[in-house]
Amino acid sequence: MVEKNLDFRSDTVTWPTPEMREAAFKAKVGDDVMGDDPTVNELERIAAEITGKEAGLFVTSGTMGNAVCVLAHTQRGDEIILEQRSHIFYNEVGGLAVMGQLMARTVPGELGWMKPEDIEKAIRPDNIHFPPTTLLCIENTHNSAGGIALTPKQMKADWDVAKKHGLGVHLDGARVFNASVALGVDVKELTKYADTVQICLSKGLSAPVGSVVVGPADLVKKARKYRKMLGGGMRQAGIIAAPGIIAMTKMVDRLKDDHDNARLLAEGLGKMGIKICNQVQTNMVYIDYTPIGWMDADWDKATKKLGWKSVGHGGGTRLCTHYGIEREDIKAFVDGLGKLVK
Numbered sequence: 001m002v003e004k005n006l007d008f009r010s011d012t013v014t015w016p017t018p019e020m021r022e023a024a025f026k027a028k029v030g031d032d033v034m035g036d037d038p039t040v041n042e043l044e045r046i047a048a049e050i051t052g053k054e055a056g057l058f059v060t061s062g063t064m065g066n067a068v069c070v071l072a073h074t075q076r077g078d079e080i081i082l083e084q085r086s087h088i089f090y091n092e093v094g095g096l097a098v099m100g101q102l103m104a105r106t107v108p109g110e111l112g113w114m115k116p117e118d119i120e121k122a123i124r125p126d127n128i129h130f131p132p133t134t135l136l137c138i139e140n141t142h143n144s145a146g147g148i149a150l151t152p153k154q155m156k157a158d159w160d161v162a163k164k165h166g167l168g169v170h171l172d173g174a175r176v177f178n179a180s181v182a183l184g185v186d187v188k189e190l191t192k193y194a195d196t197v198q199i200c201l202s203k204g205l206s207a208p209v210g211s212v213v214v215g216p217a218d219l220v221k222k223a224r225k226y227r228k229m230l231g232g233g234m235r236q237a238g239i240i241a242a243p244g245i246i247a248m249t250k251m252v253d254r255l256k257d258d259h260d261n262a263r264l265l266a267e268g269l270g271k272m273g274i275k276i277c278n279q280v281q282t283n284m285v286y287i288d289y290t291p292i293g294w295m296d297a298d299w300d301k302a303t304k305k306l307g308w309k310s311v312g313h314g315g316g317t318r319l320c321t322h323y324g325i326e327r328e329d330i331k332a333f334v335d336g337l338g339k340l341v342k
Contacts, residue, residue: 005324007309014206014323020243029238039238052188053214062174063092065198065211072222073135073168079103080135085144103131112142113154116161136162139172141179146278149179155193174200178282181255205247206323258283261321261330268334272341288316306336
């Protein structure tokens, strides 16, 4: 039986499954910095195999994973291209500037997708006055666009223009398994259009902590050194890597339940007059409750009364479905909220 976790704030709030807790307890460990932790090594091998890459690297978070990849691809003074609402640009504390001394060139996307012609316009020509453009960063699924999954065709189009100009490609694939499930394609069909990929284990896949980076062996070797520089050299990390193995091998297929629940939630909220602001494709529902005359305080009070965690901001909020929320929970929430709205 699934332990209830009635929290819409994010899919980062997921609790580890009983099997994950047991795996952590029994994990074989060693010193990961010395390459001696068998559980970490196995997680990295599995991640590389599943995504069709040469090598893997276990990191503490998605932000760290993106940082070490960006650093591995670039040199100080380079310019990198990102979608203007991407997580790396918008939500990662300016790390690309602070740690990498990199210029950010942002491109507005269409539902999170940068059109290849727009990318091409943003690439700097070889000129003594300009920083060299060396890296393209893509996000899939795209959080700020509403959890939208970019298709293999879209990713290939961006990959092709990047490679035409000699750029590296990094995929912020924090929720790339949500994308593969939503599109009904093997994750390799998405990861093959990126040199390096960062994947979060601690969101919809429900591991308690950590992300994995995958890519060519030479770039992963550089990323490993940057991980150490950033303080991410872990020792007996098998205890937290063991749940990650279960996340990647046993928790992917159930993401479809989260997507179905998000659509059920959006349908119910829409019927009571709440505006749905995104195409609900994966596990995110962006809402605006001002059409029913509610303010943030009204939303917060109502959800708290119903036993859920959710925080309004500026007349709306993002609702995430995840492990610990089941179909009957969504139905009960919609029914209860409907009575309060009336």
